[in-house]
Structures are given as C-alpha cells and as structure tokens.
Amino acid sequence: MKTSGFFQRLSQSLQRFMAGRYGTDKLNLTILITGVVTSILSSLMPWVGVKLILLFLSYILLFLAIFRTFSRNTYRRYEENRKFLMFFQRLRDRDHRYFYCPRCRQQVRVPRGKGTIAITCPKCREKFIKKT
Numbered sequence: 001m002k003t004s005g006f007f008q009r010l011s012q013s014l015q016r017f018m019a020g021r022y023g024t025d026k027l028n029l030t031i032l033i034t035g036v037v038t039s040i041l042s043s044l045m046p047w048v049g050v051k052l053i054l055l056f057l058s059y060i061l062l063f064l065a066i067f068r069t070f071s072r073n074t075y076r077r078y079e080e081n082r083k084f085l086m087f088f089q090r091l092r093d094r095d096h097r098y099f100y101c102p103r104c105r106q107q108v109r110v111p112r113g114k115g116t117i118a119i120t121c122p123k124c125r126e127k128f129i130k131k132t
Helices: 002-018 026-044 048-070 074-092
Strands: 096-100 107-111 116-120 127-131
Touching: 026 048, 026 074, 096 127, 107 116
Parallel strands: none
Antiparallel strands: 096 107, 116 127
16 A cells, blocks of 8 residues: 555656646657657667767657756747648648748638639738749
C-alpha cells in the first residue's frame, strides 16, 4: 500500500511541475524521432567525421525536443506546431494552390488547374491575378 501512495505523490508532483508548460505535440514528436534515428545512424557510420557530425546533430535535436516540452512560452510553441502542420497539409493537398495576398499577406487557397484567374483576398478584398 505504501508504494501506491508514493506513485500518487510522484504523479501529483509531476503534474504540478508541468503546469503552465507546453508539453508535446506533432512537431516535438517528429524532432524526437529524427534525433533518435540520427543517433542510431551515427552509431552505424564507419567514418569518424560523419559519425561525430551525426552524433552532434542528434544531441541538438534531442535537446530541442526537451526544450520545447518544458517551455513556458506556449503561444510560440503552438505557432511553431501550427506552421509545421500547415506545411505538411499543403504538401498533401494536390487539388489546390496557395498564394499570399500582396497587401495583407493573408494566405488564400484556390483550385489548381483553372489557368490565370483573378483572386480576391477574403480579408482585405485586394484583387490580384495568378496562374493556377
């Protein structure tokens, strides 16, 4: 019975420590997996120079993942993850093209393959012409 109390106290203290901190997300998981794979590759390399570079890179990536997890600047970490997810969503979206409004920099999505079209920005109503 004493051990369950210990684990309960440990869990509560960990929850208190993580309160206000960012935690983990898709970008963090990607950085962590890349760091582990880079570390494994460095151990398999026969060349000392390449091995050291990959090992150093893996340490940087693992430190970055830990830093993002414990960061208290949650808004900045959220924005980093949002941009990361949007980048990969754009790579998967083969039916649309993405442009930025020249006036307000709002991202505008238009259908692909429609030729040269006039695009109206939904935010500032600026009209600009692009080829899709």
